[in-house]
Amino acid sequence: MPDVKPMIEIRNVSRHFGTFRALDQINLDVAAGEFFSLLGPSGCGKTTLLRMLAGLDTPTSGTISIDGADCTEVRANQRPTNMVFQSYAIFPHLNVAENVAYGLKRMRLGRVEEARRVDEALEMVRLPGFGARKGNELSGGQRQRVALARALVMRPKVLLLDEPLSALDKKLREEMQTELRTLQQSVGITFVLVTHDQYEALALSDRIAVMFGGQIAQVASPMEIYQRPTTRKVADFLGGMNFLRGRIAAEAGAALTVETERFGTATLTKPPGFTASGGRATVGIRPERLRVLWDGERAEHELTGRIANRAYFGETTSLSVAIDGLEAPLSIVETNTFGADELNIGAEVRLAFDPEALVLMADPDAR
Amino acid sequence: MRLLSRIRWLPVYLGAFMVFLYFPILLLPLFSFNTGVVAAFPLKGFTTRWYVQLFDNQVMLGAAWNSLMVGLAVSITSTVLAICAARAITRYKFPGQKPATGLIMAPLFLPEIIVAVSMLLVLLQIGIQLSLLTVILGQIVFCLPYSMSVLIAGFEGFDRSLEEASLDLGETAMGTFRRVTLPVVAPAILSSLLVSFTISLDEFLLAFFLSGTETTLPVYIWGQLRFAAKLPEVLALGSLMMTASVILLTVAEIVRRRAEKRVMARGGPNA
Numbered sequence A: 001m002p003d004v005k006p007m008i009e010i011r012n013v014s015r016h017f018g019t020f021r022a023l024d025q026i027n028l029d030v031a032a033g034e035f036f037s038l039l040g041p042s043g044c045g046k047t048t049l050l051r052m053l054a055g056l057d058t059p060t061s062g063t064i065s066i067d068g069a070d071c072t073e074v075r076a077n078q079r080p081t082n083m084v085f086q087s088y089a090i091f092p093h094l095n096v097a098e099n100v101a102y103g104l105k106r107m108r109l110g111r112v113e114e115a116r117r118v119d120e121a122l123e124m125v126r127l128p129g130f131g132a133r134k135g136n137e138l139s140g141g142q143r144q145r146v147a148l149a150r151a152l153v154m155r156p157k158v159l160l161l162d163e164p165l166s167a168l169d170k171k172l173r174e175e176m177q178t179e180l181r182t183l184q185q186s187v188g189i190t191f192v193l194v195t196h197d198q199y200e201a202l203a204l205s206d207r208i209a210v211m212f213g214g215q216i217a218q219v220a221s222p223m224e225i226y227q228r229p230t231t232r233k234v235a236d237f238l239g240g241m242n243f244l245r246g247r248i249a250a251e252a253g254a255a256l257t258v259e260t261e262r263f264g265t266a267t268l269t270k271p272p273g274f275t276a277s278g279g280r281a282t283v284g285i286r287p288e289r290l291r292v293l294w295d296g297e298r299a300e301h302e303l304t305g306r307i308a309n310r311a312y313f314g315e316t317t318s319l320s321v322a323i324d325g326l327e328a329p330l331s332i333v334e335t336n337t338f339g340a341d342e343l344n345i346g347a348e349v350r351l352a353f354d355p356e357a358l359v360l361m362a363d364p365d366a367r
Numbered sequence B: 001m002r003l004l005s006r007i008r009w010l011p012v013y014l015g016a017f018m019v020f021l022y023f024p025i026l027l028l029p030l031f032s033f034n035t036g037v038v039a040a041f042p043l044k045g046f047t048t049r050w051y052v053q054l055f056d057n058q059v060m061l062g063a064a065w066n067s068l069m070v071g072l073a074v075s076i077t078s079t080v081l082a083i084c085a086a087r088a089i090t091r092y093k094f095p096g097q098k099p100a101t102g103l104i105m106a107p108l109f110l111p112e113i114i115v116a117v118s119m120l121l122v123l124l125q126i127g128i129q130l131s132l133l134t135v136i137l138g139q140i141v142f143c144l145p146y147s148m149s150v151l152i153a154g155f156e157g158f159d160r161s162l163e164e165a166s167l168d169l170g171e172t173a174m175g176t177f178r179r180v181t182l183p184v185v186a187p188a189i190l191s192s193l194l195v196s197f198t199i200s201l202d203e204f205l206l207a208f209f210l211s212g213t214e215t216t217l218p219v220y221i222w223g224q225l226r227f228a229a230k231l232p233e234v235l236a237l238g239s240l241m242m243t244a245s246v247i248l249l250t251v252a253e254i255v256r257r258r259a260e261k262r263v264m265a266r267g268g269p270n271a
C-alpha cells in the first residue's frame, strides 16, 4: 500500500438493526486506486457496509471518511461515490443512453459534451451503439455493463460494486472478471467489490477483507489470505484445507514449535489473536500443497497412504488419501499431467509435502 | 370421461352466461336508433333523432357537466390519496398497518346502500348542506379501495433500488420522485384515474342520496324513467355512457398490461 492518506477510512463502524448487530466495530482503510474486496458468506454484513460507504445507510456509531473528508452524515447524492447495485437497478422507462446520462443531467454539461461522455462510457464497457436500446432488450451481462457505465460516467472517486457478477452464468462471469480488472486498472478509480465468491475475490483484488457475522476476520492480499489464513474459519471459507491436530512443543515470541501427527515438527508463526488451548493447536495444509510421488521419485518429506475416494474435474483430480495415524483422510488436488486421473480407489500412493506450507491458525472452537 | 363431459358443458354454460349478461345491454343501443317510442320488437326504422334531442336537452347537459366535474374531482383526489397510502403500505412497516389497510379496503365489501345512508345521516347531523361536494366526498371513500388495489399492485412491482440508484447518481429526493418514481408507476396512476373516473360516472346510490338539487347523469336517468316518452332519449344516453365506460376501462386495462409486461421484462437479478 502506498504511504499516502487512504481513500476510505472506516473507524469503529457499527450498524445495529434493533438488537441485531449487522456490523460490529469495523475498522478498515482502503488505499486510493486499490481494488478492494469484501468477502464473506451471505448475511455477514457486506451489503450493509457498502451501503454505508454509498451514503444509503448511516452507521449506528463510528465514522467514515472518503478522500480525507468525514462524510458519515453526508447523503448519497453528495458523495464522490457511485454504486453498481446487485439488481443493477436499470431505469425501466429510459433507454441505455438515458440511463447512462441520468446523473450527468444535473451537471448541465450541454448536449454535445453529455453525449460525448455517454458514448465514451458505453465504449469503455464495450457497449458502443447500444444507446437506443431499452432496458428490457438487454441480456444480464449487458445490463451489468450499463449499470457500470452509468456509475463510471460520473467519474467517482470510489466505485462500489455489490455482487455485480453473481447473476451471470459461469462463463460470462469469468469473462467479466477479467474485464472488470482491466477496467479498474485503466480508469484508476478505487473499487470496493462485495462478493461471496472466494475465487472472484482472489482473482480481482489487491486486498481482501474476509467478514463473518458483522466482523472483519482478516485483511490481506489474495496470496496471503489464501496461504496464510489467520483463523480456521477464514481458511475454510477460502478453499479446501487439511486441518491437522498439533501440540505446542516450544514457544519463542511469535514463533511456535508445533509437533503435528505424521507431518513432523515445524516452527510456525503465531497469527494475531492466537491462543493455545491446553497446549494444542490447529495446523493446516492446502490440498494443492500435497503432491503425489510417481514411480521412484523421492522427497525429503513423505507420507504413505491409500486412496479412499476420488473426484474427476477434467483438468484436475481431487483425491482423498487415508493415512495411518491421521483422523481424517487428506485431500489432494493433482493436475492430470502425470495420470492422477488413472489412480483407482484402494491404490497405494506416496505423498510429498513441504513443511513451509504448514500454517498455524487460531481456532476458537477447537475442543 | 369426466373431462369430456366437462368440455361439452363449458361452452353451453358460457353461452348462456354471455346471453344473460350482454343481451340486455346490446338491446340498449339497438332501441336507441329505433324510430318507435316504445322499446319493443319489431323495430320500426332507423333514426338518430333521439341523439339530436339529447344534445338539445339543457337539463341533461347540465347533469353531464356535473358528472364530468364530479368524476374528475373524485378520480384525482382518490388517486392522490391512494398514492400516499399505497406507498406507505408497500414501503414501510408500521404498527397497525394491517388494520389500517383493511379499513381503507372495507367499502369494497360493505353494501353501498348502507354506506350511502350512513353518510347521509352523518352529513345531516353535522348540518352540512347536500351538494355535488358531498357526492364527491362520498364517492372518494367508495373509490379509494379500487384505486388502492391498482396502485398497491403497481408499487409492489417497483424495485426500491431504482430510487437508491437515482440518489446515488446525485439526484435529490424530490428529483428522484419526479424522474424515477413517478414515471415508473405512471401506468398504475393512470389506471387508477381511469377506473375511479368510470366508477364515479356510473355510480348511482351515493349520488342519489348525497346530492342536493344538482344531479349527475345516473340520477338524471332515474328521474327520466317515469316519463314513457323520454325513454328513447334515456336509451341514447345510456348507450353513450356505456360506450364511454367500455373505452375508459379498456384503456385502463391496456395501460395496466403494458406496465406489467415492462416490469416482467425488467426482471430481477435472478430473472
Ligand SMILES: Nc1ncnc2c1ncn2[C@@H]1O[C@H](COP(=O)(O)OP(=O)(O)O)[C@@H](O)[C@H]1O
Pocket: A017, A022, A040, A041, A042, A043, A044, A045, A046, A047, A048, A049
Ligand atoms: N434494513 C434491515 N433491517 C433489519 N435487518 C437487516 C436490514 N438490512 C440487513 N439486515 C440484516 O443484516 C445482516 C447483513 O445483511 P447484508 O449486509 O445484506 O448481508 P450480505 O453480507 O449478504 O450482503 C443480515 O442478517 C440481514 O438480515
Ligand SMILES: [Mg+2]
Pocket: A043, A046, A047, A048
Ligand atoms: Mg448482500
